[in-house]
Amino acid sequence: MEKWHVYMDIYQLKQQGFKIRRIARKLGISRTTVYKYLEKSPEEMGEWMASTQTRRKKLDPYEMLIQTWLSEHPDLSASQIHDWLLERYTDLKVGESTVRLFVNELREKYNIPKTEAMRDYQGLQDPPMGQQAQVDFGHTVQKTPDGKEVKLTFITFVLSHSRYKFVKWLDRPLTTKDVIDCHEQAFHAFGGIPYEIVYDQDALIVVSENAGDLILTEAFQAYREERKLTMYVCRKADPESKGKVENVVKFVKGNFAKNRIFGTLDRWKEQSDAWLERTGNGKVHNTTKKRPVEVFALEKQHLRPVTTKLTLSRVDSSITRTVRKDNTILYQSNRYSVPLGTYRQNKIVYIQTDDHSLVIREHQEGPVIANHSISHGKGKLIQDSQHTRDRTKGIAAYMATIAEKFEDKEKAMTFLEALHKKYPRYIRDQLQLMSKALKEIEPTIGDEALHMCMQQGIESATEFGDVVQYIKRQRQVDHAALDHTKEPVKPLNGRETSVDDTKPQTRDVSDYLALLEGASV
Known part of the structure; x- marks a missing residue:
C-alpha cells in the first residue's frame, strides 16, 4: 500500500499547485518517479500494483543464498551483497538499488535486523593538573559580507584537566612552521608546558608509524628535542583516545564559527579570543561542572616552566605541491601554471604565500620559477603567458x-x-x-x-x-x-706484458754458412 499512498500524495500536491521539483523534494523521491505516477490513472495504478505483487523478482533465484549471508553476517550491507553476487555470478546484471530493496524485504521477511558493532566506552579519571594537553586541527568554510566563501584553518589546544582552551586561526593551509609557532603561542598563553601532549597522526607532525615507532617530520623532531616534549600520538581512526580535543573542534565549529560572517583575519581572531574568554573558557563545562578559567588558575602552577625563548629560523616554512601533467599546481581549488617542461613524474615544487601572491620554486632555496597573484575564485586556471608555448613564432x-x-x-x-x-x-x-x-x-x-x-x-x-x-x-x-697518460690496462690472466716488446737475438748469415760447410747433401 506504500506505493498507493505515494501515488495519492503526488496527486494531492499536484492539485494544490506544487511543481514537479517541489513534489519530489517534499516526498523524498525522484522527479522521474513523480512523472511516472502522474502518467497513470487510478485504474492503471491499481493494475500495475497488482502485477508487481505477482511478478517474479530478478533476485528470487538467489533468495536463499542472500538469506544465508544475512543470517551469518547480520551487519552485511546491501552494497557488499551486490558485490558478492557480481563476484560469484559474473553474468548477472542487476543494479545496486534493486539489491538494496530486495535485501530490505528479506530482512523483514526473515526478521534479520541489521546490527552494527558497538564500542564500549569507559569513563576515565582526568589526568593530574599540568600533566596533559591535547592538540588537533580543523577547518571551516565561512561566508564573507559579499557572499563569497573563504576556507579557514585552525589548531586547538586543550589542557585535559581544566579544559582550558587555546585556538589559533589562519586563512591558508598550515605548514610545519605554523604548527611549531602555534605551540609556542599556546605555551605562552598557558604560562608553561604540559608534561605530555596528545596528537593525531597529522602529516605536518608524523611521517609514518613503523610498528609502533613514530617517524616524525624533520622540523618537528628538532622542535620536540629542543623543547623536550613527551608525545603520545593516537592510533589512526581512533579519535576517542583524544576525545577532549575532538569535542573542542566541534565546539569551535558549532558554537563559534557556525553562521558567523568573516570580515578580516585580524577581526576574526579578535572575535575568537573574545568567544574563548566569554564561552570557551568562561562557561561552566558540561562534564566537570566547573569553569575552565577558574580551574586553570590552579593548573597553570603545575605546568613545566618555559625557560628559554625558541628561535624558529631552522624550520622550513615552505609548502610543497606536486606538479601536474599540464604543468600546473593546485592551490586552494585553483590551478597555477609553472614553466612548460617542469613536469616530471612525482615532481615536487615549493610554494610560499602571503595575502596576495603565490611564489613557486623548484628547490627550497632556489630561484623563483613562477609568481602569481592569488585568485579568490574556484576552479580557475591562473596562467603566466611566459609559461606557454611561443605560438607567435611560425x-x-x-x-x-x-x-x-x-x-x-x-x-x-x-x-x-x-x-x-x-x-x-x-x-x-x-x-x-x-x-x-x-x-x-x-x-x-x-x-x-x-x-x-x-x-x-x-x-x-x-x-x-x-x-x-x-x-x-x-x-x-x-x-x-688517445690519452696515453693513463696507466696501461693489465690483462686479466696476470701475464707480464713487457715480454711482448722483447725482440729475439739475431745472428749474421755467415755464422750459419760456417756451420753448414762439409755437410753432406
Whole structure:
C-alpha cells in the first residue's frame, strides 16, 4: 500500500499547485518517479500494483543464498551483497538499488535486523593538573559580507584537566612552521608546558608509524628535542583516545564559527579570543561542572616552566605541491601554471604565500620559477603567458632557426620538413626536442647525428637526440683511448706484458754458412 499512498500524495500536491521539483523534494523521491505516477490513472495504478505483487523478482533465484549471508553476517550491507553476487555470478546484471530493496524485504521477511558493532566506552579519571594537553586541527568554510566563501584553518589546544582552551586561526593551509609557532603561542598563553601532549597522526607532525615507532617530520623532531616534549600520538581512526580535543573542534565549529560572517583575519581572531574568554573558557563545562578559567588558575602552577625563548629560523616554512601533467599546481581549488617542461613524474615544487601572491620554486632555496597573484575564485586556471608555448613564432621560422645550427642548412631543412610531414600535429613538440638535443653540444656532433639519421632513414626528434648522445659517448671513449697518460690496462690472466716488446737475438748469415760447410747433401 506504500506505493498507493505515494501515488495519492503526488496527486494531492499536484492539485494544490506544487511543481514537479517541489513534489519530489517534499516526498523524498525522484522527479522521474513523480512523472511516472502522474502518467497513470487510478485504474492503471491499481493494475500495475497488482502485477508487481505477482511478478517474479530478478533476485528470487538467489533468495536463499542472500538469506544465508544475512543470517551469518547480520551487519552485511546491501552494497557488499551486490558485490558478492557480481563476484560469484559474473553474468548477472542487476543494479545496486534493486539489491538494496530486495535485501530490505528479506530482512523483514526473515526478521534479520541489521546490527552494527558497538564500542564500549569507559569513563576515565582526568589526568593530574599540568600533566596533559591535547592538540588537533580543523577547518571551516565561512561566508564573507559579499557572499563569497573563504576556507579557514585552525589548531586547538586543550589542557585535559581544566579544559582550558587555546585556538589559533589562519586563512591558508598550515605548514610545519605554523604548527611549531602555534605551540609556542599556546605555551605562552598557558604560562608553561604540559608534561605530555596528545596528537593525531597529522602529516605536518608524523611521517609514518613503523610498528609502533613514530617517524616524525624533520622540523618537528628538532622542535620536540629542543623543547623536550613527551608525545603520545593516537592510533589512526581512533579519535576517542583524544576525545577532549575532538569535542573542542566541534565546539569551535558549532558554537563559534557556525553562521558567523568573516570580515578580516585580524577581526576574526579578535572575535575568537573574545568567544574563548566569554564561552570557551568562561562557561561552566558540561562534564566537570566547573569553569575552565577558574580551574586553570590552579593548573597553570603545575605546568613545566618555559625557560628559554625558541628561535624558529631552522624550520622550513615552505609548502610543497606536486606538479601536474599540464604543468600546473593546485592551490586552494585553483590551478597555477609553472614553466612548460617542469613536469616530471612525482615532481615536487615549493610554494610560499602571503595575502596576495603565490611564489613557486623548484628547490627550497632556489630561484623563483613562477609568481602569481592569488585568485579568490574556484576552479580557475591562473596562467603566466611566459609559461606557454611561443605560438607567435611560425613553424617555418622555428625550423629555420634550428637549421641555422647545422653546417649543411639545406640538409637540415630537408630533415625538419620530413618531421613536419610525419608529425603535423606535434611538429612544435618535435622542434622543441631538436632544440633541446642541440643545446650545449659541439656543432660537429649535430652535423654527424644529422648525417647518420638521414643515412639510416630516421625521422624522429627523439631518436635524433638518442643519436646525439651515442656520438657523445663514442667521442668520450675515443678520447680516452688517445690519452696515453693513463696507466696501461693489465690483462686479466696476470701475464707480464713487457715480454711482448722483447725482440729475439739475431745472428749474421755467415755464422750459419760456417756451420753448414762439409755437410753432406
